[in-house]
Amino acid sequence: MVGQPYMLDPMVEAMPRDQLQDLQDQRLRRAVRRCYDRVEMYREKFDEAGITPDDIKSTADLPKLPLTTKDDLRARFPLRGLLAVPRGQVIRYHMTTGTTGKPTVSPLTRDDVFRAETALARCGAAIGIGSGDVVQMMFGYGLFAGSVLCQPAFEKILGAAVIPAGAALPSATQLDIMHDFRPDVVAATPSFLLHVIEVAKDKGIELNRLGVKGVLTGAEPSSEETRLKIAVAFGAVIYGDIYGMCELGPHFCVECPEHRGLHFNEEAFIPEIIDPDTGESLGPGEKGMLVITCLLKEAMPILRYQTKDITYLDDSPCVCGRTHTRIQRIMGRTDDMVKVKGVQIFPSQVEAVIRNVAEVKDSEFQMLVDRSRAAVDSMTVKVEAQEKTPELKQKLQDEFQRAFLGAHLKVELVDLGSLPRFSHKAQRLVDTRQL
Ligand SMILES: [Zn+2]
Incomplete structure (x- = not known):
C-alpha cells in the first residue's frame, strides 16, 4: 500500500x-x-x-x-x-x-x-x-x-x-x-x-x-x-x-x-x-x-x-x-553547466533561487547564454512575473548575487505565460546563438 x-x-x-x-x-x-x-x-x-x-x-x-x-x-x-x-x-x-x-x-x-x-x-x-x-x-x-x-x-x-x-x-x-x-x-x-x-x-x-x-x-x-x-x-x-x-x-x-x-x-x-x-x-x-x-x-x-x-x-x-x-x-x-566568470551554474540552482522568492516562486524561467564560449562574463535570466517592477528585478538580482558570488546574472522580467512550457524534459538553458 x-x-x-x-x-x-x-x-x-x-x-x-x-x-x-x-x-x-x-x-x-x-x-x-x-x-x-x-x-x-x-x-x-x-x-x-x-x-x-x-x-x-x-x-x-x-x-x-x-x-x-x-x-x-x-x-x-x-x-x-x-x-x-x-x-x-x-x-x-x-x-x-x-x-x-x-x-x-x-x-x-x-x-x-x-x-x-x-x-x-x-x-x-x-x-x-x-x-x-x-x-x-x-x-x-x-x-x-x-x-x-x-x-x-x-x-x-x-x-x-x-x-x-x-x-x-x-x-x-x-x-x-x-x-x-x-x-x-x-x-x-x-x-x-x-x-x-x-x-x-x-x-x-x-x-x-x-x-x-x-x-x-x-x-x-x-x-x-x-x-x-x-x-x-x-x-x-x-x-x-x-x-x-x-x-x-x-x-x-x-x-x-x-x-x-x-x-x-x-x-x-x-x-x-x-x-x-x-x-x-x-x-x-x-x-x-x-x-x-x-x-x-x-x-x-x-x-x-x-x-x-x-x-x-x-x-x-x-x-x-x-x-x-x-x-x-x-x-x-556537464552539458547544462555554464561557467559565468568562473562560477559553475546549473539550471537547477537558478531554479532553487527563483522558488525562494515569493513573487515569482511559481514562475517559469529561461537562462540565455552564448554557449560558443567556454566561460562568459554574464548571463541573462528571463523570469515570468505578474508585476514587472524594478524592485522585484533588483531583489532577484541580489538573490542571484548571493547564490553565485562573483558571477553576474542579469534579470529580465517577462509576461506570465510567455516562456515555453515543458511536458517532457525542461530545456531552460538556451543558447543565444540559436535565437
Ligand atoms: Zn536507504
Missing part, C-alpha cells in the same frame, strides 16, 4: 557488502571478457589501449579500462559493432529522440527487459505500491523507455493498476482522470507536474483533496524546492528522480524512504565518479562526473560510460537496510 514502503528483493538490495563486492568482481570479469570477445567497438578500444580482459581482475582495476562516450555510440549508429548477441535475441529497441544530435539506441533482450522492469518495480516498492493501488502514468510513451517499462513493472511485478495516461494528454484531461479515478500515485516529470499544478490553480481545483498519496518523478533533475512545491501542492510524499539512461539499459537506482540519495543497483551496475576534466577517479563525497559500467546487460553491454551527469557517491550505511551505495541527486549535466 502506498505509504508503506517495502523492499522488493531484500536478498539483493540488502546483501552484505563483502558478498556484493565478490559478486561485482566476478560479474565484471565476465562482462569485460564478453565485451572483448563479442563487441567490435570494445575489441578495438582494448587493442588501442594495449590491455586485455586478463588485466581486469576486480573493480579496483576499472580505471584501466577506456571510457565509453555517447559519441562512440553515435559513430556506430544504429548498432554497427555494438551488439553482443545475434539480432534475433533482441526483443525491444528503445532510443533517445535525438534532440541533441543522432539518437542513441538501446536494444534489449528478454532478460534485459526483465531486469529493467525489476529495477523500476524496486522504485515502486520503495513507495509501497502494491495490489489495490492505482497509478496514473504521465511519463511519455513511445521511444522513451520510462512508461513502457514502468507500466508492466507496476502491473505484473507489483500487482497495481496503471492508467496509461502518457504525457501527450493536456493537463486539464490529466486532472479530469485524477478527479474521476482517484489514483494513489501520479508519475511524471517535475516540469509536467508543475504545469498540472498551474492548470489546477487556474481551474480552482484543490489538488491536495484528490487523494494522491505518492508522487513519483523522474527523467530530469529537479531542485529540492521544486520537489517541495510538488509535494505540498498534491499533499503527498514525493519520491523520485527515478534515474536512468536509455543506452544503459536503462534504470539503475532506487530512492529509499529515507530520501537521502539514490541506492545504485550495484549487483548490475558499478558507479564511479571521475573528474570531468582530468578523468581521475574521485572518492565518496567528491563531486564529479558519474561513470557507469553495466555488469549484466546482454544485448549491448557497456563499460565505463560517461554519463555527463554531475553528482557524488555516499557509501555511509543507510537506515533503510539497503546496502547499495547511494548517489546524491543529480546536480545537472
Whole structure:
C-alpha cells in the first residue's frame, strides 16, 4: 500500500557488502571478457589501449579500462559493432529522440527487459505500491523507455493498476482522470507536474483533496524546492528522480524512504565518479562526473560510460537496510553547466533561487547564454512575473548575487505565460546563438 514502503528483493538490495563486492568482481570479469570477445567497438578500444580482459581482475582495476562516450555510440549508429548477441535475441529497441544530435539506441533482450522492469518495480516498492493501488502514468510513451517499462513493472511485478495516461494528454484531461479515478500515485516529470499544478490553480481545483498519496518523478533533475512545491501542492510524499539512461539499459537506482540519495543497483551496475576534466577517479563525497559500467546487460553491454551527469557517491550505511551505495541527486549535466566568470551554474540552482522568492516562486524561467564560449562574463535570466517592477528585478538580482558570488546574472522580467512550457524534459538553458 502506498505509504508503506517495502523492499522488493531484500536478498539483493540488502546483501552484505563483502558478498556484493565478490559478486561485482566476478560479474565484471565476465562482462569485460564478453565485451572483448563479442563487441567490435570494445575489441578495438582494448587493442588501442594495449590491455586485455586478463588485466581486469576486480573493480579496483576499472580505471584501466577506456571510457565509453555517447559519441562512440553515435559513430556506430544504429548498432554497427555494438551488439553482443545475434539480432534475433533482441526483443525491444528503445532510443533517445535525438534532440541533441543522432539518437542513441538501446536494444534489449528478454532478460534485459526483465531486469529493467525489476529495477523500476524496486522504485515502486520503495513507495509501497502494491495490489489495490492505482497509478496514473504521465511519463511519455513511445521511444522513451520510462512508461513502457514502468507500466508492466507496476502491473505484473507489483500487482497495481496503471492508467496509461502518457504525457501527450493536456493537463486539464490529466486532472479530469485524477478527479474521476482517484489514483494513489501520479508519475511524471517535475516540469509536467508543475504545469498540472498551474492548470489546477487556474481551474480552482484543490489538488491536495484528490487523494494522491505518492508522487513519483523522474527523467530530469529537479531542485529540492521544486520537489517541495510538488509535494505540498498534491499533499503527498514525493519520491523520485527515478534515474536512468536509455543506452544503459536503462534504470539503475532506487530512492529509499529515507530520501537521502539514490541506492545504485550495484549487483548490475558499478558507479564511479571521475573528474570531468582530468578523468581521475574521485572518492565518496567528491563531486564529479558519474561513470557507469553495466555488469549484466546482454544485448549491448557497456563499460565505463560517461554519463555527463554531475553528482557524488555516499557509501555511509543507510537506515533503510539497503546496502547499495547511494548517489546524491543529480546536480545537472556537464552539458547544462555554464561557467559565468568562473562560477559553475546549473539550471537547477537558478531554479532553487527563483522558488525562494515569493513573487515569482511559481514562475517559469529561461537562462540565455552564448554557449560558443567556454566561460562568459554574464548571463541573462528571463523570469515570468505578474508585476514587472524594478524592485522585484533588483531583489532577484541580489538573490542571484548571493547564490553565485562573483558571477553576474542579469534579470529580465517577462509576461506570465510567455516562456515555453515543458511536458517532457525542461530545456531552460538556451543558447543565444540559436535565437
Ligand atoms: Zn536507504
